Amino acid sequence: MDVAWFVVLSAFIFCIGAAGVMTRRSPLVVLLCLELMLNAGNLALIAFSRMVGNHEGQVFALIVMVVAACEVVIGLGIIVAMYRRRLPIDVDRMSELRG
Amino acid sequence: MSVTDWGWAVLLLPLAGTLIITFGWRVLPGRLPGFIGSAAIGLSFASAVAMLLALLDRPEESRSLVDSAYTYASTAGFEADMAILVDPLSVLMCLVVSGVSFLIHVYSVAYMESDRGYTRFFAYLNFFVFSMLLLVLAANFVLLIVGWAFVGAASYLLISYWYRRESATAAGIKAFVINVVGDVGLVIGAFLLFDATAALDFATVFERTPEVFATNDGQLVAACLLLLVGAFAKSAQIPLHTWLPDAMEAPTPVSALIHAATMVTAGVYLIARMHPLFEQAPAAADVSAIIGATTLFVAATIALVVTDLKRVIAYSTMSQIGYMVLGVSVFAYGAGMFHLMTHAFFKALLFMGAGSVIAAMGNEQSLDRMGGFRKAMPFTYATFTIGALALAGFPLMSGFFSKDEILAYTFNRGGLYVILGVVGYAAAAMTAFYAFRMVFRVFHGEPVPEARELEGGHLVHADPVNPATGEPEDTDVGFPGSEHHIAEREAGMKAAMGPLALLAIVAGFVQIPGVTDVLEHFLEPTFADSHYVHEHPSDSAEWLGLAVGALISIAGIAGAWFVYIRQPGTTGRLAERFAGVHDFLASKWYFDELYDRTVVQPFAATGRFGRTVIESAFVQGVIVGGTVGIVRAGSSFARSIQTGELRAYAALLLIGVSGLVLYFLIVAS
Numbered sequence: 074m075d076v077a078w079f080v081v082l083s084a085f086i087f088c089i090g091a092a093g094v095m096t097r098r099s100p101l102v103v104l105l106c107l108e109l110m111l112n113a114g115n116l117a118l119i120a121f122s123r124m125v126g127n128h129e130g131q132v133f134a135l136i137v138m139v140v141a142a143c144e145v146v147i148g149l150g151i152i153v154a155m156y157r158r159r160l161p162i163d164v165d166r167m168s169e170l171r172g
Numbered sequence: 173m174s175v176t177d178w179g180w181a182v183l184l185l186p187l188a189g190t191l192i193i194t195f196g197w198r199v200l201p202g203r204l205p206g207f208i209g210s211a212a213i214g215l216s217f218a219s220a221v222a223m224l225l226a227l228l229d230r231p232e233e234s235r236s237l238v239d240s241a242y243t244y245a246s247t248a249g250f251e252a253d254m255a256i257l258v259d260p261l262s263v264l265m266c267l268v269v270s271g272v273s274f275l276i277h278v279y280s281v282a283y284m285e286s287d288r289g290y291t292r293f294f295a296y297l298n299f300f301v302f303s304m305l306l307l308v309l310a311a312n313f314v315l316l317i318v319g320w321a322f323v324g325a326a327s328y329l330l331i332s333y334w335y336r337r338e339s340a341t342a343a344g345i346k347a348f349v350i351n352v353v354g355d356v357g358l359v360i361g362a363f364l365l366f367d368a369t370a371a372l373d374f375a376t377v378f379e380r381t382p383e384v385f386a387t388n389d390g391q392l393v394a395a396c397l398l399l400l401v402g403a404f405a406k407s408a409q410i411p412l413h414t415w416l417p418d419a420m421e422a423p424t425p426v427s428a429l430i431h432a433a434t435m436v437t438a439g440v441y442l443i444a445r446m447h448p449l450f451e452q453a454p455a456a457a458d459v460s461a462i463i464g465a466t467t468l469f470v471a472a473t474i475a476l477v478v479t480d481l482k483r484v485i486a487y488s489t490m491s492q493i494g495y496m497v498l499g500v501s502v503f504a505y506g507a508g509m510f511h512l513m514t515h516a517f518f519k520a521l522l523f524m525g526a527g528s529v530i531a532a533m534g535n536e537q538s539l540d541r542m543g544g545f546r547k548a549m550p551f552t553y554a555t556f557t558i559g560a561l562a563l564a565g566f567p568l569m570s571g572f573f574s575k576d577e578i579l580a581y582t583f584n585r586g587g588l589y590v591i592l593g594v595v596g597y598a599a600a601a602m603t604a605f606y607a608f609r610m611v612f613r614v615f616h617g618e619p620v621p622e623a624r625e626l627e628g629g630h631l632v633h634a635d636p637v638n639p640a641t642g643e644p645e646d647t648d649v650g651f652p653g654s655e656h657h658i659a660e661r662e663a664g665m666k667a668a669m670g671p672l673a674l675l676a677i678v679a680g681f682v683q684i685p686g687v688t689d690v691l692e693h694f695l696e697p698t699f700a701d702s703h704y705v706h707e708h709p710s711d712s713a714e715w716l717g718l719a720v721g722a723l724i725s726i727a728g729i730a731g732a733w734f735v736y737i738r739q740p741g742t743t744g745r746l747a748e749r750f751a752g753v754h755d756f757l758a759s760k761w762y763f764d765e766l767y768d769r770t771v772v773q774p775f776a777a778t779g780r781f782g783r784t785v786i787e788s789a790f791v792q793g794v795i796v797g798g799t800v801g802i803v804r805a806g807s808s809f810a811r812s813i814q815t816g817e818l819r820a821y822a823a824l825l826l827i828g829v830s831g832l833v834l835y836f837l838i839v840a841s
Contacts, residue, residue, distance in 0.1 A: 091826055094822045095819050095823050095826070096819075103818075165818075165819070167816075167818065168815065168817055169816060
């Protein structure tokens with residue numbers, strides 16, 4: 074199969090994820106969309122790895138998964154903490170870092 | 173100890189005194205700082221005497237010694253040692269400086285006792301003596317300039333000693349600025365010499381001067397004139413003299429020490445020390461002689477009309493230094509240094525007497541308000557009169573021999589120098605007149621209330637006011653002290669004035685034409701290389717000069733007696749009759765006004781321009797303001813992006829990444 078298919082699929086998933094990050098207001102969904110974007114990147118990495126014929130891309134994809142797992146742990150931890158403190162679960166209202 | 177070891181002792185003892193007083197000011201009680209200061213200078217004087225004896229033990233041809241402690245500055249093609257030069261000239265200067273300083277320290281212990289700044293005063297005074305000794309002992313131009321600048325700084329500190337008195341600080345600044353003009357001249361002059369001779373120590377420079385410079389070589393004349401700028405600023409010669417009268421804001425012992433006996437004679441010392449240069453550049457020496465003669469005349473005319481007691485003595489100092497400058501500039505070094513020595517004695521004495529009188533008047537300095545102190549202050553009267561006689565050149569007093577010797581040498585040069593000599597004699601008549609104008613107006617005539625009270629045994633304690641402006645002052649630190657001390661009641665002041673009075677009488681006997689020539693003979697090794705060392709006026713010429721001088725002096729004194737005692741009020745009529753002349757002299761030949769118009773005002777205008785246009789408009793407005801504006805605009809833009817909206821950040825990030833990707837795609841294709 075041509076590598077172009079994988080890349081196109083990866084781009085689609087990335088765009089879906091990016092659109093989700095930019096349009097959704099629930100932090101939970103934003104995290105899910107981020108996960109989509111990361112995995113789109115993984116897909117592209119593995120596809121190129123196969124095309125080139127070595128394993129470096131696959132190793133890199135594994136590292137991305139580890140990072141994604143960590144990020145999800147922290148992100149979910151923040152959301153749980155917000156929930157416990159009865160804060161609104163809405164990214165638009167979390168703008169304390171405004172300049 | 174060898175000669176130079178004593179020289180180091182002379183130099184370092186006042187420094188030790190300065191340091192002890194400076195760092196111990198908090199713990200030294202009562203009069204102790206004064207005693208420490210006096211002891212340091214006294215020991216320094218004793219070392220100077222020991223140095224003199226050790227030097228006299230040596231054969232005449234090896235009486236010029238240089239001793240280097242360490243290398244002071246060293247770089248490519250340039251080396252300056254921390255070295256002192258001990259030869260008859262510097263030994264004479266050391267003796268005069270440390271001896272007179274010692275007596276003035278003793279005087280100040282009593283005179284300054286009730287001043288709150290007593291300790292500070294002695295720290296400054298010791299520092300001054302150290303600087304002055306460094307100046308006269310320096311063996312190269314670098315140390316000379318260091319000492320030169322140090323005495324200027326000490327002079328500034330002591331003029332502004334009563335630092336809360338505005339007139340005193342203004343006078344200090346004026347003195348410092350004019351002295352810095354001189355310092356710059358000295359530095360550039362030394363550079364021109366270094367440029368040609370590639371050396372900085374005196375011996376090498378003098379040795380190479382005849383090799384590298386023809387007679388009246390342009391660069392040498394320029395260098396000598398620049399040295400003269402330094403000498404004239406320090407010695408208050410026209411046109412750099414205006415600071416000296418204002419320097420009378422300093423406490424009277426300072427006037428006696430710095431502005432009469434020692435520092436202001438540094439210029440004379442400089443010319444004498446640099447004599448091989450000036451003999452190679454006679455044009456510069458002639459300029460110096462003319463300026464000396466001008467100064468001695470102008471200052472004498474001003475001294476005739478000034479009514480401030482200390483300023484009269486200040487102008488007389490200018491005038492007497494004019495004689496010295498004239499002397500060393502016509503290559504009569506022995507005579508010039510002789511007058512320097514006798515002048516140090518009688519002028520310090522006059523200032524001490526004036527200090528005593530001013531104290532008795534409660535810090536009032538105007539001659540117009542004084543009178544009749546003869547009975548109330550017999551000791552001051554006697555010593556002041558001795559000083560005035562010496563200043564007037566009364567026969568057999570010290571000033572008589574020294575001044576007339578200078579004039580005899582001047583006449584001996586012949587030609588146009590005769591004019592300078594005649595000017596000198598004319599000023600001598602005025603000198604005798606104004607010297608006794610002081611005596612008669614202060615001590616004779618109807619006693620003023622202060623004198624009456626003092627006769628009754630009560631010393632006035634006037635409300636402290638600034639004598640120049642009449643503003644009231646408190647007696648806290650930074651102003652003159654509350655109590656006054658007069659010589660009649662203070663043994664220390666008497667102990668200082670007595671020896672000086674004796675010296676003012678007898679110091680002339682070291683050099684009587686045809687009888688003794690102790691000083692000339694002693695100085696001979698220093699000036700052995702001079703072409704003029706054997707050009708003496710004949711004894712008969714000198715005696716003729718002395719006779720003329722004696723007649724002029726007696727005539728001047730008699731004139732003063734006639735005007736102030738026989739027919740008092742004559743001066744008032746004369747001043748009315750010749751109001752124009754009187755105003756001209758009383759305004760000090762308008763030198764201050766001239767400098768105000770030509771130097772001070774333009775500088776002030778430049779300063780204002782710099783402050784308003786360059787500093788405010790350009791630097792603050794354009795450079796600083798522009799930078800601030802750019803930073804502020806940039807930061808407000810950056811702040812406006814920071815909305816806190818997570819989705820906006822994500823969008824921006826995406827746009828940025830897309831932009832980058834697009835860019836690389838376009839570049840790659």
